[in-house]
Amino acid sequence: MMQTLLKAGGMLMILFCTTSIGMALARELSRRVEQLETAVALLAAFEGELSYSLAPPDEIAGRLEQRESLSDAAYLPLCASLCRQGTPFPEAWKQAVERQPGSLSGEDADILAELSDTLGQFDLETQLSQIRNIRARLQIQLEGARTRCQGYARLYRTMGLLSGAFLVIILI
Secondary structure, three states: OOOHHHHHHHHHHHHHHHHHHHHHHHHHHHHHHHHHHHHHHHHHHHHHHHHHHOHHHHHHHHHHHOOOOHHHOHHHHHHHHHOOOOOOOHHHHHHHHOOOOOOOHHHHHHHHHHHHOOOOOOOOHHHHHHHHHHHHHHHHHHHHHHHHHHHHHHHHHHHHHHHHHHHHHHHH
């Protein structure tokens, strides 16, 4: 009797673990989509702040870090903090994006880090043009991430459950 209960408990644990792995993989796809959406919103906010206030990028980063809607951008507070410590904005931005990319892919982070090459170093129109360019490229990444999430998230959850069921059947 005890052996049967232990066996059943073990099988449930296997099923739980494989299902959890599938759900974690699906959640990671969703997190990337959310963080890309935040990055696109951040760039739109940066563009608006820069065009209306003409403030230096480090001041804009400090203002934007306080917005609740941009709290998903983990690199923004780090960038603002580095700027307050005296690090020039281009270096602070690049370091922040490299250290705190969150769920962004390497390509996403590289595109976002390109902002450091222009902001605060060129005339207003060039800076705004670069922001629009980067935002358009991130929008393309976002569409790809959404498509991947829609196609694979369900697959990961299902495969997690089915692989657990397969292992349980083998152990019976």
